[in-house]
Amino acid sequence: MMSITMLREVEIVQLLTFLGTGKYQTTRYTWQEREIETPYVAKALCEFFQPDRVTVFVTSEAKDMHWESLKKELCSNLTLTEASIPFGQSEEDIWKIGETSR
Numbered sequence: 001m002m003s004i005t006m007l008r009e010v011e012i013v014q015l016l017t018f019l020g021t022g023k024y025q026t027t028r029y030t031w032q033e034r035e036i037e038t039p040y041v042a043k044a045l046c047e048f049f050q051p052d053r054v055t056v057f058v059t060s061e062a063k064d065m066h067w068e069s070l071k072k073e074l075c076s077n078l079t080l081t082e083a084s085i086p087f088g089q090s091e092e093d094i095w096k097i098g099e100t101s102r
Contacts, residue, residue, distance in 0.1 A: 013051040017042040019058040019066055043073045053079040059087050 019042075028037050029044035036044045042054060054074060058067065063082070074080060086096050 012053065013049060014053040014055065015042065015045055015049070015051040016055050017045070017057070019056050019062045019070055021059070021062045021065055024066065024069075038073060040070055040073050042070065046074055046078065051078060053081065055081045055083050057083045057085050059085055061087065 019040075024039035026037050026039050027041075028035060029041065029048075031044075031048040034048060036047050038044055042056065045051070046054065056067075056070065063084075067082070071080065
């Protein structure tokens with residue numbers, strides 16, 4: 001008798017997004033036949049693509065302004081990670097942002 005074991009390949013979907021200091025206003029986002037209104041594109045992308053993980057690149061200024069609001073908007077069944085980045089005013093800051101995304 002032969003036993004066959006099937007391993008299911010698990011696909012993990014991760015969303016990488018940025019949170020800025022701008023004024024976020026409710027916007028209608030559309031993907032195929034679906035539509036959602038939210039101030040945050042990350043929320044719309046979560047609804048459309050249902051990622052397992054979300055990494056949000058955020059400066060301290062943007063975190064103070066919008067982090068709590070974004071956390072409330074996002075799905076509760078995913079892993080949310082904050083990736084602190086510098087403001088991006090110098091070449092050195094830009095390199096640090098690139099290194100953070102690794």
